[in-house]
Amino acid sequence: MSLHPQPPRRAQQLLKWYCRPELAEDLQGDLYEFFERNLQRRGLRYARFIYWIDVLKFIRLYTLRAPNFYSFFTYTIMFNSYFKTSRRSLVRNKLFSAINIIGLSISMSVGLLMISFLSDLLSYDDFHEKKSRIYRINTSLQPTGQPSIELASGSVLAGKKIQETFPNVEQVTLLRRGFGGDAKVNETTLPLGGLWADASFFKVFTFPLLSGNPATALKNPYTIVLPEKTAQKLFGDTDVLGKSVRFDTTEYTITGVMKDIPKLSHLRFEALVSFASIELQKPDFDGGFMGWGNVFSNYTYIVLPENSSLETLQANLDKLCLSENKQLKNQQIQLSPQSLNSITIGNRLENTPGPTMNQITIWVLAGLVLVVILSACFNYTNLSIARSLRRAREVGVRKIIGAFKEHVLLQFITESVLISLMALLLAFLLFLVLRAQFLGLAPQLTEIVSLELSPKIILYFIGLSALVGIAAGFLPALFFARIKAIQVLKDASSVPLFRRVNLRKALIVVQYTFSLIFITTTILGYNQYKHFIVFDLGFSTENILNINLQGNKSEILRKELAEIPSLTDISTSRLVTSLGSVYGTMIKYQQPDDSSNIAQNYVDERYLPLHGHRLLAGQHFRPRAKSEESSEVIVNEQVIKRFNIGGGHPTKAIGEQIKTLDGKKFTIVGVVKDFHYRTVEHRIEPFVFFYSPNEGNLNLKINAKDLPATMAQIEAVWKHIDKVHPLDAHFYDDQIEEAYRQFSVIVKVIGFLAFLAVCIASLGLFGMVVFTTETKLKEISIRKVLGANEPSLVYFLSKGFLGLLVLSAAIALPSTYLLFDKLVLTQFAYHQPIHFWELTVGFWAILLLAFVLIGSQTLKAARTNPANVLKNE
């Protein structure tokens, strides 16, 4: 019979397991007949395949066996016994229990952090009653021939059209960002920032009002709604309805006081001002307040009725765009709704009103955390299977008394879950420490998440721990469940101790491969980061202090600052470049239809010399009075290449004229060498300096031995001129470091995970080495008696493990190299090449660590007196 081809064994088992016993036999017979037929007709492979399919197809309501409550009952009774034996075995193998519990708790602590982080991000805006039906209308601006710009903002016109003409939209509210200024109440002055919002704001969003009528609060011009906190600051009281606040010369009447904004809200503001106020002011820049193309400052949020379809909305938006896009030249606008659920964790958008987190970053991080957790699970699996000899007898006895396979399986999974729950206690303490560290990584993080505990989060924690327990314990449990009672009890040594060696080796290789990838990534990333912050930008940032004027007049401050002797030079600029933000304007040369969006900065005559920009041709700006309009520009090399001015020669380009779109002509008076005005992710593109003697930033060149004293002097001057705002001054070098902060945070996080991964893998390796040397002690003794010396014994014991490490390096290093070379570094236009030592240094460190671990144990074994070991036989 054994020679005759049989249906697949596992499929038969599956059928027997799920099928009601009274149906099973007949069904098995039927399937067997078909199996025989298929075998004759189409061969073994096909027959087995069809058998599988049929077994799966027969899983139906009428064939399923009712769940066996009896066995569940015995399980609860037996739980005590399982618990007792588990406890004993834990205490007996202190080293291995420690390795398991420490490994699991370390890995779980980062898991807990990830859970609370994700949970915070996912519960953003949960307090809005209509959350699931709220959508923001996003704008995609597509200039012809250039990549499109994805914006969270949109035009006022689009919002109004949706409000007035769209059917099937329950509510629409328009918001506008940029309200701000110094709020004055009696003697108190407080800088406030906020949003303009129209009357339906409170119908869309759930921000409860403490006083005032939500339906009318934002209806009239020059009305304002304050959150409690702001009211408290301004008046020292929250009962302020009807009082007024003055911004500049305008009085705003308080028509509502709302509860403070919850932390996890993507809309954040210190004050809400009625949209009617801004409409009265008619701010007429960037192509008009009501221009279709003015898409940078407004937001439109809508509420859809229950069960309405997004397709209809999208179709209506497309129709609107189609008719309005006719007014635009050289660009197109597409509108699309984005649900409130996907606003916080979503794709990258410009002009977002609140914090957002890149989806990919989050999933990558979650993946890394998962790898660390799995690594600790592997340790548990490995050590439990390796040390199964001791427990095998226990299982044998249990089976003889009457335990079924599933009982043994449940017992060992229970055990691993218990251990994992114990590890959770330790993990929780670690989590509390980690949380503080993590939030300290970047001040921005505390803005985004609070990572506070709640019953829900604790439940998730316990769930994670149970899952980890099951994942770690499943393979060992399966192994134990398969043990044959008679074999174990007759002769314990016959248990195939090294049967699962390949599985164990594979797990070790996987662990080390990931550890190596992590550690190499950290080293590569850190080196690139260091390279970025000391990167030669093409101009000097050394000892330059940038002061944000916050609306103050530059002349007065300049005059007073000039008195300080250690300030060697002062200039002014609209933008502090190389920190990430850019402004651009459309510029053309001689061809009327060849225009290009070119980055710009407005600077005075001192700016270029102060920053050490190198002039290739021409001269610096001439100082001019404020009233005199300047028609001079200084351009970088890319501009003359882009428009082929003077055949691309700097000297020939001097005196040529370029035009802005409104027809103004500017004469090129100088050409500067290319410099990096954006972060190093981006290539250098054309750049233009315009002249302006009064701008928002002052750049001070400091040449001081006593820096604190100079800073104190500057602070004193500032206080003298502006009593309300604190001084906002930063050294250029620090600002550049800040601009790459996100990068440094990522490197730190991955570095930390790398550290954990290496620790956990090393713990596991250590456990395996201890176990192997213990079991091979007799072999070592015999070899020694026969004449082997210590070095050869150490070599004999460690070569297997070192081989595994080399194998994981062979997988990890090339893949990390490819990852960086092909994926990560291509994101950065200017980066360092990858050095060979950067790739291998992590490997050597891990190898050294492993060698110390292995060496110490094997040496201990090799040094034991063989007589002591062998005489006990």
Added chain:
Amino acid sequence: MKGTNLGEFEELVLLTIAALASEAYSVAICDELEKHTGRAAKLGVVHAVLNRLEEKGLAKSFLGEATNARGGKRKRYYEVTQAGKIALTNAREVREGLWRIIPDLNLGGAV
């Protein structure tokens, strides 16, 4: 229990059981159905119908002797119960009654 109404496929299966007499077990029923209808009768479908017929009390089953041909597994034989026979006759009378009142059915030479 649902009514004892016979579905079309149920009727076919029940008729096949009756036709096969003492040899009516699942695989044989499948083969016989295939032979007569020309359509492939899936075991899964037939099995489910047999189960339902038994539930409705139209058929009953018993296990036969073990044979080597089925990997040592016994066959489950089916036979039509009295209720089944009545249901079959009813179904037939309904059809014949309807046939009788059709004035003239012209298949246009398709048969």
